[in-house]
Amino acid sequence: MFLTISTTGTPESPATDLGFLLHKHPDKAQAFSTSYGTAHVLYPEADVERCTAGLLLEVDPVALVRRGKGKGRGGAPDAALAQYVNDRPYAASSLLAVALSSVFSSAMRGVCASRPERAAQPLPLRVEVPVLPARGGPALVRRLFEPLGWTVSAEPVALDTAFPEWGDSRYVSLVLESATLTLAEALRHLYVLLPVLDDAKHYWVASDEVDKLLRAGQGWLPGHPEQKLITSRFLSRRWALTRQAMERLELVRLAEADDSAVEEIDNAVAAETEAEEKPTPLAVLRRDAIVAALDASGATRVLDLGCGQGQLVQALLKEPRFTEIVGLDVSMRALTIASRRLKLDRMGERQASRVRLLQGSLAYTDKRLKGYDAAVLSEVIEHLDLPRLPALEYAVFGAARPRTVLVTTPNVEYNVRWESLPAGHVRHGDHRFEWTREEFGGWARAVAERHGYDVEFVPVGPDDPEVGPPTQMAVFSLRPTGTRTTDTTTEKEAKAA
Ligand code: SAH
Numbered sequence: 053m054f055l056t057i058s059t060t061g062t063p064e065s066p067a068t069d070l071g072f073l074l075h076k077h078p079d080k081a082q083a084f085s086t087s088y089g090t091a092h093v094l095y096p097e098a099d100v101e102r103c104t105a106g107l108l109l110e111v112d113p114v115a116l117v118r119r120g121k122g123k124g125r126g127g128a129p130d131a132a133l134a135q136y137v138n139d140r141p142y143a144a145s146s147l148l149a150v151a152l153s154s155v156f157s158s159a160m161r162g163v164c165a166s167r168p169e170r171a172a173q174p175l176p177l178r179v180e181v182p183v184l185p186a187r188g189g190p191a192l193v194r195r196l197f198e199p200l201g202w203t204v205s206a207e208p209v210a211l212d213t214a215f216p217e218w219g220d221s222r223y224v225s226l227v228l229e230s231a232t233l234t235l236a237e238a239l240r241h242l243y244v245l246l247p248v249l250d251d252a253k254h255y256w257v258a259s260d261e262v263d264k265l266l267r268a269g270q271g272w273l274p275g276h277p278e279q280k281l282i283t284s285r286f287l288s289r290r291w292a293l294t295r296q297a298m299e300r301l302e303l304v305r306l307a308e309a310d311d312s313a314v315e316e317i318d319n320a321v322a323a324e325t326e327a328e329e330k331p332t333p334l335a336v337l338r339r340d341a342i343v344a345a346l347d348a349s350g351a352t353r354v355l356d357l358g359c360g361q362g363q364l365v366q367a368l369l370k371e372p373r374f375t376e377i378v379g380l381d382v383s384m385r386a387l388t389i390a391s392r393r394l395k396l397d398r399m400g401e402r403q404a405s406r407v408r409l410l411q412g413s414l415a416y417t418d419k420r421l422k423g424y425d426a427a428v429l430s431e432v433i434e435h436l437d438l439p440r441l442p443a444l445e446y447a448v449f450g451a452a453r454p455r456t457v458l459v460t461t462p463n464v465e466y467n468v469r470w471e472s473l474p475a476g477h478v479r480h481g482d483h484r485f486e487w488t489r490e491e492f493g494g495w496a497r498a499v500a501e502r503h504g505y506d507v508e509f510v511p512v513g514p515d516d517p518e519v520g521p522p523t524q525m526a527v528f529s530l531r532p533t534g535t536r537t538t539d540t541t542t543e544k545e546a547k548a549a
């Protein structure tokens with residue numbers, strides 16, 4: 053892991069001042085022990101015209117593992133740890149960023165007793181990181197550094213130059229140049245953005261990370277076009293922390309770094325953060341989103357199509373405003389479990405009159421489904437083979453035609469965020485397909501168009517700035533006129549499908 057910082061100079065302001073600014077003398081190589089290994093500072097060149105400081109981190113994999121295990125909350129996840137041990141020693145990364153901040157801590161704060169005026173001035177700077185893990189590739193590298201005044205060169209590193217057909221690795225070779233930044237600013241950019249590009253922080257993120265981020269981001273992070281991505285990646289996608297940081301950044305922007313205001317909002321959100329540490333299961337978020345959308349539609353008579361084991365039916369029964377709730381599923385087994393869950397046999401007459409479970413298939417039109425206010429298809433469409441989908445579309449939007457239809461389905465883009473999901477796998481063995489936001493959007497808009505509905509999309513779960521939310525929901529509303537612009541899915545076609 054290696055990084056160099058170079059500057060140029062003249063006899064009046066010699067390049068070797070870099071040594072003063074970094075608080076590390078150019079004449080001798082120095083070693084510092086850090087929690088993860090040894091950091092060496094050395095100067096490959098040091099004269100009046102040019103001076104280059106190198107930071108080399110020699111990682112001790114054993115210290116890395118021990119430290120990962122020893123930290124509170126059971127430490128970092130093991131799979132992640134295995135990966136650190138594999139590529140950490142070779143790639144510049146979050147470890148290098150940590151070494152940077154411990155070896156050059158005064159420089160990062162812009163403190164330099166012997167050359168205070170130099171510390172406050174922009175310098176001609178060149179930073180090189182020969183092997184930088186960069187998730188998002190050269191394009192993201194540019195989006196992160198260019199707005200800060202850097203000229204960026206980011207070349208993808210080939211997996212193996214002997215085998216060009218293998219393509220590029222996830223590493224880039226990075227060169228940054230600028231003449232408008234102070235050394236402290238440059239170091240703070242690197243401290244934040246190297247781990248953001250690495251996107252696999254080696255230590256368990258704790259809430260003091262928010263403070264570290266805001267301190268290092270002072271003066272440049274508020275208002276950065278990629279502020280949200282930077283914040284969420286730096287905080288390892290811990291949503292409560294990211295929100296807290298975003299709120300504080302917004303405040304910083306508004307109050308122009310009024311510290312007392314920052315502290316105030318900080319205390320307010322800290323309490324909230326505590327309560328939020330344990331994430332709500334996605335299934336619960338989904339049910340809440342569905343109930344909220346039903347509320348907004350004003351529906352009282354509701355179909356739960358593909359109701360499975362009856363969790364949503366149970367939730368709807370708790371809300372008196374839903375006067376009639378029908379669960380339908382093709383699976384007798386699921387319906388039996390649903391009926392046990394709802395204790396249908398022991399239910400009072402009044403309650404029992406509000407709920408019914410039906411066995412039936414959505415691949416056929418069904419008269420029993422006519423005349424309801426709303427229909428929910430929660431995590432159902434992906435269980436049908438794609439060629440059967442037009443039949444379901446006709447049964448629901450063509451024949452039953454409730455005023456509101458809610459359809460939820462996984463967003464396949466989000467799968468990279470599930471730690472336990474191997475690359476390229478779907479979330480459930482019975483899923484016949486999983487769609488991107490664009491694929492789902494395309495299907496839903498076409499359905500709406502064919503059957504005279506309007507459609508809107510609602511994210512369910514944390515809405516990741518890059519890959520979107522884990523669950524996507526389409527809310528269809530029958531147009532007041534109920535006109536169908538084109539009537540391409542006829543009953544005959546649906547049956548043929
Ligand atoms: N809606 C529930 C269950 C989702 S699992 C929830 O959100 O948790 C998908 C359900 O769809 C299963 O219970 C399955 O039996 C049902 N299903 C699959 N194909 C169907 C079809 N053609 N007609 C009716 N139900 C179907």
